[in-house]
Amino acid sequence: MTKAEIYEKAWKIALNRKDFSLLDTIYHQDYKALDERFGVEMNLEADKAWLSTTSLSLEYGRSKILFENADFLCLQQYTKVKMEGGIIDWQVSISAITYKSGKIITQKTVIEKLDYDPSENKDWNWESFE
DSSP: OOHHHHHHHHHHHHHHHOOOHHHHHHEEEEEEEEETTTTEEEOHHHHHHHHHHOOOEEEEEEEEEEEEOSSEEEEEEEEEEEOGGGOEEEEEEEEEEEEETTEEEEEEEEEEEESSOTTTTSSOOGGGGO
């Protein structure tokens, strides 16, 4: 499995099952990331706490590795966010992930909201990624 595949699998399991065991194996104990929405520094425990309490339903769609080597992964992902009241948002994100000793040490993700379903008229659909 590529770093991207392991990363996606870990987050899907964490989001859908609230099972963090795979996340714990891929993140370095000194992991830190800045959440620019709130201006706070996050660690893995803070990320897991957010995942445990969120009522959002997230589905990952097509992703694309923009760059990957032993120390760095840059990944583009499409996400479908189901919110309360049946509202659906589509997003595209770019994550820049750095590794130390084979584990994620920093991560920066930029998310852009889309005003359309990115799977429309494409060769993929959301069900293919469940």
